[in-house]
Amino acid sequence: MTSSFAVSIAVHVDRRAGPYRPLWNWFGYDEPNYTYSEHGKKLLKELTALSPEPPRIRTHNLLTSGDGLPALKWGSTNAYTEDADGRPVYDWTVMDKIFDAYVEAGNIPLVQIGFTPEALSDAEGDYRHHWRPNDKYATITTGWAAPPNDLKKWGDLIEAWANHLAERYGRDTVETWPWEVWNEPDGHYWTGTIPQFCEMYDASARAVKRALPKARVGGPHVCGGFASAKAQTFLREFLQHVVDNNSPIDFIAFHAKGNPVVWKDHVRMGVHKQLKDIDTHLGIINEFPSLTHLAIVIGESDPEGCAACSARYHPQNGYRNGPLYGVYVVESMLRTYELASRANLTIEGAVTWAFLFDDQPWFDGFRDLATNGVDKAVLNAFRMLGMLGGDWLETTSTHRRDLADVVANSVRGEPDVNVVATRDDTGISILVYHYHDDDDEAGPAAEVTIAVNGWTGKAPALRHYRMDEAHSNAFGVWKAMGSPQSPTGAEYSKLEAAGQLAQIEAVGAVTVENGRILLRTTLPRQGVSLLRLEA
Known part of the structure; x- marks a missing residue:
């Protein structure tokens, strides 16, 4: 050699070859209750400092019921409960802590509508999951993933939430925040059917528009387009529903994941899988000419699919602590621009699903941007993209x-x-x-x-x-x-x-x-x- x-x-x-627009400064994570920790607030400000364009921040579990304490692949705000007579009770205490942190840091929330509050879930068995990094991924699917059992109450909740955010942070500000419905309904995050999802999407989007007529709403955030016939079917049926029913939609969202493996005793990345996911989804969108003017958001765009799956139990994730993660991000993000150009579509943002995990060992192999308040190498790749x-x-x-x-x-x-x-x-x-x-x-x-x-x-x-x-x-x-x-x-x-x-x-x-x-x-x-x- x-x-x-x-x-x-x-x-x-x-x-010159056309205007540059950053699509890489979008970030997300499962655990909303890390947002307002000391390390969380520090990292949010660092993300704002990456670029003159404010970062978009997406998180799961904003409507999930619980005690407001963080856990791996879990979070809760308890924003919705019901009294003894079944009347809705709204409580924005935890929600305000999350969005206060975003606003104070200069972030723009990509507001995710999900998941089903316990009082609106008819699922049998546990509502909350108790997943650990060495468990099967499918064990995350419990009562929170059920379709809301009352779309009138569900829509009223979303409308009340949107109005509350407008009152707290200013209507003109909140109407600039993008809103999106759910996460990976073709996978472990939805136990209903495609028609049920489409009905829930319409109820959600129209509720946002009632409160914030100028706000942008999108979905459906399916995942794994290249390898998953289910994801392809879900996206096509959702887009056909949008066309047939004139559903409110301002952007189309999907996910893309790579495929690292252990090969000959070392990690081998699989950037082609992530790019094929993107290319497949773009091809499906181009099947619907009346929708191709819409912007596209890759709601998660990552080397693989589980940020909380530590390399301790999943050695193929051993790329995460050092520079390989950073150069992979640069490769995948810059190739994403090329794929969008080739498809003649506009990708507005590509979300890196990584934030932080408090109270974990140093450099424990999670897909995160910082460990115990210290930035990982990958964050410096974003700093260079920001220049x-x-x-x-x-x-x-x-x-x-x-x-x-x-x-x-x-x-x-x-x-x-x-x-x-x-x-x-x-x-x-x-x-x-x-x-x-x-x-x-x-x-x-x-x-x-x-x-x-x-x-x-x-x-x-x-x-x-x-x-x-x-x-x-x-x-x-x-x-x-x-x-x-x-x-x-x-x-x-x-x-x-x-x-x-x-x-x-x-x-x-x-x-x-x-x-x-x-x-x-x-x-x-x-x-x-x-x-x-x-x-």
């Missing part, structure tokens, strides 16, 4: 894998050394990444030469940021400390610093010759660089 290989990249400053802005620029790379090849075969054999660039009013941002599905070893580094063509004006300054095994990676620092479970004050401070985005190079003025700038860097496998040029 050679120690490195050459990659030639070109960025054309004078060739893109303005207009796309034309770029080339001698080691860019073709989109059709990646969708069909993932990234095995040759790595994908790819580039995107944007231009704004003050400079250009060049994002370069070196991705491979296999996490068995570092692999040969890429010796990257970047030719920036068409530069005009004075010589720009350069700032170069990096996330890889040795940079912006608190997990590597924690392992070097001996993997402490109770870091001291000095150790904690060192971990916090390691969780931030590292700048590895700064040049006051780079050389420009005949409008051309040459930049060189060594980019290891599973590494991402952001190079910022400003005059």
Whole structure:
């Protein structure tokens, strides 16, 4: 194996390729009661700081009954109960703590309508599940997943909730928040039929519109389009229902998941599965020409399907703590733009289903953005995505894998050394990444030469940021400390610093010759660089 290989990249400053809009700054999680913890509020503010465009935040269980305490894949607000005569009782105490945290942090909620309160569930057996990471996933399906037994009470609840949010945060503000109905009704989150779901969707959407006529509502958040005939059938029947019944809908939502496995004693990612899910759902939407003008939200877009399934019990999830998760996010998000363009559809957002899990061991293998208040490497990949802005620029790379090849075969054999660039009013941002599905070893580094063509004006300054095994990676620092479970004050401070985005190079003025700038860097496998040029 050679120690490195050459990659030639070109960025054309004078060739704009359309406006850049961030679709990656959407995040979500199952457990709403982590939202207002100390670490939760800290992370929400960090998400706002990623980009000038506020992040959208989606969470399950906003209408679920319970004690308001967090647990894995569980949460509750107890917003709806009934008195002894069956009359509705609304209590927004916990709900307010959740939405106060979003508003204070500068987030935009993607308000999820779900799940069924206990008083509206006719399911036999337990209402609450008691799932643990080593349990079968299907055990999460208990009474909360049943269809509401009274759609009049259900609609009144949603209307009252929407009005309460408008009174608390201002009607003009809340009408800008997107609303969506339910989660993965084709899977473990709905025990009713497709027609029952469609009826519930209509009742929900119309309730929102009664309270907030300008608000946008969407669904149905099906999952697994490529491999699941059930998901494909569900999406088609739902969209046909919308067309036939003129149901209120402002965006279409689905989910997409990859497929990591353990292969030859190491983790092998499966980005092709996630991209095939997206491509399949986009194809179904294009079967309904009257709906193709609608925006699309990928309500969960992730390497696999269970954030709370720790790598301790699921070794295929061992990618989560270090830089592989971050470079995978960059690969999948940037390819998502390409899929949308190819389908001639608009993807407004792609939700990364990751937040945090309080009161868990350090770096315990959950799919999260931070552990015990310390940012993971993946958050630095988002920080670099957040430095893109303005207009796309034309770029080339001698080691860019073709989109059709990646969708069909993932990234095995040759790595994908790819580039995107944007231009704004003050400079250009060049994002370069070196991705491979296999996490068995570092692999040969890429010796990257970047030719920036068409530069005009004075010589720009350069700032170069990096996330890889040795940079912006608190997990590597924690392992070097001996993997402490109770870091001291000095150790904690060192971990916090390691969780931030590292700048590895700064040049006051780079050389420009005949409008051309040459930049060189060594980019290891599973590494991402952001190079910022400003005059």
